[in-house]
Amino acid sequence: MQTLRHLIGERWEESTGADIVTVVDPATEEAFAHFAAASPADVGRAVTAAADAQPRWAALTVTERVGHIDAWAETITAHAAELAELECREMGKPVGVGRTFIDGATAGLRAAAAQALTYPFTETMTGPGGERTDIVRHPLGVTAVITPWNFPVPMVLGALGPLLAAGNTVVVKPSERSPVSTVRLFELAESAGLPAGVLNLVLGEGRTGAALTEHEDVQLVHFTGSVAAGRSVGGATGRRLRRCVLELGGKDPVVVDAGVDPVATAQAVAFGAFINTGQICTSMERIYVHERIADEFVEALVAAARTFTLGDGTEPATVLGPLVDERQRDTVRRHVEDAVHKGATVRTGGAVPERPGYFYPATVLTDVDDTMLVMTEETFGPVAPVVVVPSFEEGLARAADSRYGLAATVYTHDPAHITAAAHLPAGVVWVNQWQGGGPERLYEPARDSGMGATGAHAAYDAATRPTSIHHAPAPAATR
Template sequence: METLQNLIGGRWEEPAGEDVVAVVDPATEETLARFGVSSAHDVGRAVAAAGAAQSAWAARTVARRVERIHAWADTIAAHAGELAELECREMGKPVGIGRSFVEGAVAGLKAAADQALTYPFSDSVTGPAGERTDIVRHPLGVTAVITPWNFPVVMVLGALGPLLAAGNTVVVKPSERSPLSTVRLFELAASLPAGVLNLVLGDGRTGAALTEHDEVQLVHFTGSVGAGRAVGTATGHRLSRCLLELGGKDAVVIDAGVDPVATAQAVAFGAFINTGQICTSMERIYVHERIADEFVEALVATAGTFTIGDGRDPATVLGPLVDARQRDTVRRHVEDAVDKGATVRTGGAVPERPGYFYPATVLTGVDDSMLVMTEETFGPVAPVTVVSSFEEGLTRAAASRYGLAATVYTDDPEHIEAAARLPVGVVWVNQWQGGGPERLYEPARDSGMGATGARAAYDAATRPAAVHVAAPAAAR
């Protein structure tokens, strides 16, 4: 039985808190590791260590900081398979899929760090009378990153690039449900000076102590809407910054002119991959009535190819949900829909086997009175609504308290233009996911706040200061 530790100022040590959390393999229900819940004292020591390391880290040139980040990224890449295995053990993601995500996260870390090489940390503007204003963007200081359980490696690396490259130091608190891969990430971070990266393990109490700490200048949080509101309240009270990426209930709008079979196959991937445990999973599907029958038939057939099993088996496509609590949420949403008149076209029942499995499920006859259409399900469930027009699909897609992302399938240029007006952070057209390193966005509504990505991430990680220099006396 492995006992996990915090990393504070370059030293591994056990948390001081008395409560202990177990990490459970969701495929076997076996306990893998344990760790103590870090106390406010542990958090304070981690923040102090980050503060002590920050000035020296910021004093390095941007190129040197980027070089150190690249060295860490190269080490991570060499251990991508191992990290994918750990993610599989702690939250169920199939190893093959997990490895591709880890490799993508490494590439993203490098790309985000490289953007520091061209970011305008300093700029100068000369006025008509010879006066000069210098704009200098300083690192914030100590920052915090709190990550969710569904993509432990991806979410840590996605947040750290701009924060570190801009000269900040960081305290990371991973989800208590999936800390194994994050601990290993930090074991591999020898290229970074002690104290630049710190790790505290714990639950919501640990996260609260971190977000409430007076010396933390920014909190980058990914998680539930309720927890995000608490983070926003704490940082707002201290007048410090936060970046919040919260829940999603992403819609898919499918136009009449697309290939229903090919589109159904793409939607199945977007709804079921990682067992539906993605903030941008396709959770509401609006399909035009002219192709609805063919689409649903193909979606049901494709769902049947998502083989359930342990993610260490190469034949597995659909691993378990992270734990019993998450599976209960999925089951409750499906049962609520059926009770209110929805039809289960495939799936919809917990299999008789150990582990927290749930099959790829397709529902039809759903409406907005059902939990599966209004609350984040975060499981392998595809609820389908038939609409009479593309415009109706857009209208219903927009009618949600969430605003993270949406996907549209259409060949009509006017419909593409209309889709761009959806009140969400990201709109994908004819392809789920995607976007280059220059992409930036901000979640809408209950899905979060704070722009991120590309230059926006560096704007959030720095504080601008203006230095005004008067014109020389001879010029006045």
């Protein structure tokens, strides 16, 4: 049984709290790590360590800070396989899938940090009569990052590049369900020579997160998680008049037009619905397909779903690992049972297998409607509900009819339909390629899916505070 500790300044420390949290391997249901949740006093010491380190970190040149981040990224790359194995053990993600996302996130960390080299931390504007205004963007100070359990390493790396490169220090609280890989990630930061106090780590559940978001010295909270928890974070930061960036739940739609290849598109949709066992905020959770190709599409989607082999993520043949825990599997099962009770048809999957572990098969549902939980609430599991629509326009309208607005995907060859899709209320709209785009991508979730623009220069805007210094010509000397 591994005992996890907090990183506060330069020391790995035991918690002063008494609440013990256990980490369970979802493939075997066996506990393999535990930790004492950080108390408010522990959180306070972590914030103080970050505050003490921040002036020295900000005093480095941008090039020096980016160099430290690059050194850490190089170390992460060398240990990516180890980190993927830890993610597999703590939340079930197949090792190959985890390695792919960790490699992508590490490249993203480098790219996001490199953007600091061209970001306008200082701008000068001139006016009439010799007037000049300098706009200087200062780091905020201590920032907090609270990450979910579905992508432990990538979610940390995705948030940290701009925060660190801009001169902030950070306190991270990972999900209590998958903290092991994050602990190792921070050990690698130490070995890469990142200065003590720049990165701090506290482990815990909701009360630890609340102590962090409510701390008076935390200037920004970057939170990824549920809508309910996001509302709490937003309320806490609002009361303190501090910033937050929230990426919350999704119920992402897919609209499949009549003119596309139904088989190839179904295979792409299966990947978007089932990869990481559907535990992605931007998983394809509502599928609207044109009636002209619906039969072929559904047949191909069912065939593709059956190729997602259940198993322990350490086994090379495994495509679909377990859900993170029994609570998450119960949510998935409840959504499917609700749909069936209300008239949905299970085309494949739809039942908990008789085996150890929190497994659930890739499931395709048809004959679904908007009274069903599987069409209105975030399922976060390997379930693909399909609605047949008479036109692309109706599919688009139904895709927009949701309280969520994280991302959406459209498959079409029609230029007019592509133009129409751009108006979907979502932070990202992908056309003919799910998860497309690079480090220059800018987005802000819509509706209940969050707030705060991020990506590229927007991430640096959020991580800094602008000050304008206006210079007027000195008064002429008098005799």
